[in-house]
Each structure stands twice: as C-alpha cells, then as structure tokens.
Amino acid sequence: MAKISEKKPNKNQARRQNIYMDYGAATPVDPRVLKSLSRFPSEFFGNTMSLHSFGRKAKAKLEESREILADLINAEPREIIFTGSATESNNLALKGIASANRQKGGHIIISPIEHSCVKESADWLEGQGFEISRLKVDEYGLVDPREVKKLIRKDTILVSVMHANNEIGTIEPIEEIGKICRNKGVYFHTDAAQSLGKIPIDVKKMNIDLLTGSSQKMYGPKGAACLFVRKGIKINPILHGGGQEFGLRPATVNVPAVYGFAKAGLFCGKEMRKESEKLRKLRDKLIKGIKAKISGAFLNGHPQKRLPNNINFRFEFIEGEALIAKLDIKGIAASTGSACSSEKLQPSHVLLAIGLAPQKAHGSLRLTLGRWTTDKEVNYVLEVLPEIIKELREISPFKK
Amino acid sequence: MPNNFYTKKVMNHFKKPHNYGRLEKADGVGTVGNAVCGDVMRLYIKIGLDKKKQEVIKDIKFETFGCVAAIASSSAITDLAKGKTLKSALKISKAGIADSLGGLPPVKMHCSLLASDALAEAAYDYLFSNKKEIPSDLEAKHKQISKDRKRTEKKYKDWMEEQKKIMDKN
Numbered sequence A: 001m002a003k004i005s006e007k008k009p010n011k012n013q014a015r016r017q018n019i020y021m022d023y024g025a026a027t028p029v030d031p032r033v034l035k036s037l038s039r040f041p042s043e044f045f046g047n048t049m050s051l052h053s054f055g056r057k058a059k060a061k062l063e064e065s066r067e068i069l070a071d072l073i074n075a076e077p078r079e080i081i082f083t084g085s086a087t088e089s090n091n092l093a094l095k096g097i098a099s100a101n102r103q104k105g106g107h108i109i110i111s112p113i114e115h116s117c118v119k120e121s122a123d124w125l126e127g128q129g130f131e132i133s134r135l136k137v138d139e140y141g142l143v144d145p146r147e148v149k150k151l152i153r154k155d156t157i158l159v160s161v162m163h164a165n166n167e168i169g170t171i172e173p174i175e176e177i178g179k180i181c182r183n184k185g186v187y188f189h190t191d192a193a194q195s196l197g198k199i200p201i202d203v204k205k206m207n208i209d210l211l212t213g214s215s216q217k218m219y220g221p222k223g224a225a226c227l228f229v230r231k232g233i234k235i236n237p238i239l240h241g242g243g244q245e246f247g248l249r250p251a252t253v254n255v256p257a258v259y260g261f262a263k264a265g266l267f268c269g270k271e272m273r274k275e276s277e278k279l280r281k282l283r284d285k286l287i288k289g290i291k292a293k294i295s296g297a298f299l300n301g302h303p304q305k306r307l308p309n310n311i312n313f314r315f316e317f318i319e320g321e322a323l324i325a326k327l328d329i330k331g332i333a334a335s336t337g338s339a340c341s342s343e344k345l346q347p348s349h350v351l352l353a354i355g356l357a358p359q360k361a362h363g364s365l366r367l368t369l370g371r372w373t374t375d376k377e378v379n380y381v382l383e384v385l386p387e388i389i390k391e392l393r394e395i396s397p398f399k400k
Numbered sequence B: 001m002p003n004n005f006y007t008k009k010v011m012n013h014f015k016k017p018h019n020y021g022r023l024e025k026a027d028g029v030g031t032v033g034n035a036v037c038g039d040v041m042r043l044y045i046k047i048g049l050d051k052k053k054q055e056v057i058k059d060i061k062f063e064t065f066g067c068v069a070a071i072a073s074s075s076a077i078t079d080l081a082k083g084k085t086l087k088s089a090l091k092i093s094k095a096g097i098a099d100s101l102g103g104l105p106p107v108k109m110h111c112s113l114l115a116s117d118a119l120a121e122a123a124y125d126y127l128f129s130n131k132k133e134i135p136s137d138l139e140a141k142h143k144q145i146s147k148d149r150k151r152t153e154k155k156y157k158d159w160m161e162e163q164k165k166i167m168d169k170n
C-alpha cells in the first residue's frame, strides 16, 4: 500500500516518515542509471532491426547491454535473451523447453515455492499433458538436492528451482542441483529475479542452463528482463514474429529499458560486495532486534542461507493486512503473505509449503531492504513495530 | 492493498477503534469465524432495561483478529449497537455497517458480515442462557452461523490437506 493520499499536508504529516522496506517488490531506478538514459529518446530511438545509422546506433547499445549482463553472470553475450519481464522469461524457459524437448519426454520438476509465474506455467503445462513433479522443502524452504536426484527420470526434460525465494529469502543449493542435472543430462533453470545483482552468480560454476533475471528488482527500469540460455540448449520461442533476440523473443526490443537494466547490472556487479555486507548487517540487526523486543515472533526462512536484504517474520495473534496498514500509517512500506491481503483470500503457498498452518501464515511480515536503507530507518522500525504489535494484540481475542 | 482501497472512515476506525477489549461479566458473548479467510471476531454485550422495560444494549465491546475491514467493522457495530434495544440492534446488517463506514471494497464485504453475525451470536447467547424466548429469525441465523463455522473448520482442514499435499507430493 502506498502512502495514504491526503491533500493538505498538516503538521503531523510533515513529521511522517517515508521508509521503503519493500525492495523485494520493486526497486527505485538508481539515479546514475537514469542519467545514462537521458539521451536515449533523442539519440538511440532507432529500431535495432533497421539497417541505417539510427538502427545501428540502437543496436550497438543493445549489444553493449548484452555484454554487460553476460559479464555479470559469467556467460557469453550470445547467451543473453532480453525479454519484457521476469514473468515472460520464466514462461519462455518452461514452455520453450517443454515444446522443444517433447521428443525426449514430458516430465518436469519444480520446487513448491516458485514464483507464481513458474508455478502457473507448470500448472498450464500439466493441463497440456506434461507431467509435473513438485519437490518438497524443509521448514526453512530448502530443497534437498538428493530429492532432485531421486525424482529425475529418463523422460525428465527440465528442473526448475529458484535461486532465492522472494518471500522468505532462502537461498537454494543451486550449484549442487545444477551438478546433478548436468550429470543426468537434464536442463536446469533457475529463477534469479530476487538474487541477480545481490549475490554472486556464475552460470558456468553453478551448472545453470537457463536463468531468469529482472531489471526492476535491481535498480533498473521496468519493462526489461533477461533469460540466459546456454549455447546449444534446445528451446523454442513462445512468441512468433521477426527474428529479434536470435529468434527466441521476436519483438521490437525495448532498448532504453534494456540499456538501463545493463547499467544497473554494472553498478550491482561493482558494488555487490560492499552493498551486501551493509545490508546483511542491517538485516541481522533487525532480526535480532525484533526477536528481542517482541514475544511470539518467529523468523521465516533460513537464518543464514538467506538474501542479505530479506527479513520475514511471523507474529502470533496478528493478521498481516492490519499490520501492514498500521506500518503504513507510520510511514513504513512492507508486505505480507496473509490471506486477507491476497485477492483470492488464501495464504501464501510459500508459507504453507514450509509447513505453516493457514492461521500462522496470516501473521507474516516481510521487510526487504535496499540500496538506500539506513541504520536510522532500521532503528525507527525497531521502535515502532513492537508498539504496533502490542496494539493489535490488545484487540485480538487470542491474547492470554 | 492499493492506495485508496479503504475510505477515510474505515481508516479512522482502524486507527482508533472504539470499544475494544474484554467486557467483564458480559451478559452475552458471540464468537464467529470468517468462513472466507479464517479470521475471528468476538462481541461482548451487557444488557439493561430502559424506561419501557425493553432490553437495551448498555455496553458492548469487541475483540477481533482480522484485517483492516474486520477491525473497522467491529468498531463500527459497537457504535451502532450501543444504547439500542436488542430488537433494533439485531436489525443492523452488513450493508448498514458498510454504509456507516462510507462503503467497503466488494472483497471485504464478508468482514462486515462477520460483525453482524457476532452481534447475533452474542444476543443468542444472552437469550439462550437466560432461558428467554428466541425469535425465530435469530434462531435461523444461529443455525446458519453454526453451519458456516463447520464449513470454516472444514476449509481449514482442506487447507491443511492441501498443504500436506504440497509437502508430500511424490
């Protein structure tokens, strides 16, 4: 929920904080990225498929972007396909592999905590006659690579396990899963929308065949994402048209957004170590502080194997939508997996998969930190949150 | 939860709910669960007699575990019911509650239903435990609510099973 709009600012509002702790949902564009895009509309507007100088200029920017992002994950430029969103990349990965490898078989393995675009693509493929196996996860949301090994069959064509979970921040053992898949000759896709630019990724070392990345989760503009497709992989496009992006994503490329994505990637790559260190400190301070100040608070996700910017708690006797609204009143933007806040009025499938009963999934709070989070903001949250929890518990029938 | 999702009135009730907490020595208590999303609301009422010897709601308090709309609806119904005769308080509908809040988003109408159900249950509890005559429409409502409760329990069970399914699939 964005800030509540009130026309006339009053004294109280002047003091109102504006703290963004929902970087996992969307990041603001880095001003440095914005600056690099300022000449785009007038200079690089050409269609990358045109043969004249205008087209060539745009094309050059596109290829430069490809190189930058390839570098970020240790891939070849030719292996980067630009798309319009992470949802599109994930759809292309699943459906594109499924349709191109039908001959070999129709069996696909996914984790139970995938983002809805992977989950729904798999469900759709299931309806088309493919067979989907869903892995288990433990209480932290971790996939067991041995289970992947057990589930792979002769007709398995793809394993898709996300790199880091968007809700609870757990980082999956991608390298091990990749190795198993490589040995078994099965393609391995990972959705890295939440991790790209935040933690190191090396597609060669990690044995990754396909990887999804998203611009708007790493301080780039919306409307750009990528799918890394290892050379030699058999995959079909899901859109048909001109020959752009090596025929795999035939549509006019959104070069400004793609270039912004690449620029953002450049900064993420350069500053990753320092930034993640800073965020990890703030994250751990929040986790420690919340545990110390609030009773009945439980961390969701893995304590160590988690994104440097992710905090996810469950509070007893608290419903998440009310909690988010209270935080919003105090000027803090956060998110929840509560049923009441979802359109279908069902709790998050991720929280159910890690074994939380629906009533428990109700009280979850996700705080995701980012480039501009400060120590002062963390202190403010630690000051305000216990009060809010107390207020909500006071009106709850469950309190003792 | 989009901006402008809730009216100002809803947010005011939510920010400063009226009449919350437990009412000691209540004459009637109604607890209902949300059939849709699994939240819980409890209303306490204290009954007195007015000059015409009619039963009136002297005091009323709520305890709610639920969303913004559920909390605002609880607060609103305590305002609407306080001082009313039992008979007219029972006429407060989910639409009446929503109206008093300047409207609720369609997906949140069931949260105001929760409030009117809780009041009916509290009244039923009072009448039943004092061996008073229970109007037939209240009796019917009570039956419906009990049925809904069972459905909620079943839904929880389904959810549990679904969760188990996710966990043990394969």
Ligand code: FES
Pocket (backbone or CB within 6 Å): A339, A340, A341, A345, B034, B037, B038, B039, B065, B066, B067, B068, B069, B070, B108, B110, B111
């Ligand atoms: S109580 Fe769950 S949606 Fe209102």
